Ligand SMILES: O=C(O)CCC(=O)C(=O)O
């Protein structure tokens with residue numbers, strides 16, 4: 001075969017599809033099946049929505065998440081962390097940013113099976129897929145642990161979660177990132193609730209320090225609620241004035257063409273992929289052929305999955321130990 005013939009067999013479009021598989025499900029159908037249309041509308045209008053506990057998960061599930069987060073917090077800090085007490089600090093756990101009254105627990109997915117279960121939560125995924133059309137990947141799964149004195153100062157720490165491009169202009173329709181906070185304790189202004197500037201996502205840019213801080217509203221939400229937000233909306237948090245912890249499980253999802261905050265892709269154990277649906281593997285970047293070494297992209301490994309999206313092929317599973 002001449003070099004020219006080989007070239008003519010190179011199907012640019014097919015390879016592009018492998019690099020960026022397009023969503024194939026009925027995402028609008030899932031939103032209406034779960035009765036989430038009103039929350040989708042709220043996110044479109046104000047940039048965030050509070051989805052009530054009964055639409056998210058049973059109280060027993062929330063209790064399992066809370067206990068797992070508290071266990072990890074104790075293990076990593078070496079401190080006696082208790083829900084109804086203020087913490088002393090993050091002890092042995094030197095994660096950043098380091099600020100008074102708060103620390104963030106990173107990389108929770110591998111810490112307890114309950115976090116895997118959460119990543120399969122239908123309500124959270126329906127909201128994510130409404131924006132990212134099956135092209136989202138887990139960027140990070142973390143917990144904000146906050147107690148009295150946790151305070152971002154006069155600006156309330158307002159920011160947006162979409163990475164800032166050099167132009168400063170954030171994409172309006174593509175939605176590079178979406179985020180959600182599963183409340184593991186009650187949220188109110190006094191309890192240091194997350195603060196949002198309603199409608200600010202429409203500005204498609206990051207706030208200047210202190211800008212529109214007077215318009216920020218506190219989210220009132222009982223434990224078990226899911227606060228879902230557009231990555232462009234300006235948000236921060238009110239100072240925590242009450243005793244005891246404010247806890248979240250925060251699931252930050254980005255479009256698959258962006259870099260993730262935490263390492264997943266080939267770092268996910270094979271058994272974890274095998275015991276979960278294929279959508280779980282895709283969300284963790286298992287279908288992403290990027291990051292190759294000397295052999296190059298190995299498109300053929302991924303081709304079988306593109307043909308049969310319901311089965312993670314052995315050619316991919318064998319990349320995971
Ligand atoms: O609850 C907070 O302190 C802020 C949370 C936040 O900025 C986030 O989850 O992106």
Ligand SMILES: [Fe+2]
Pocket residue numbers: 159160161235
């Ligand atoms: Fe944020």
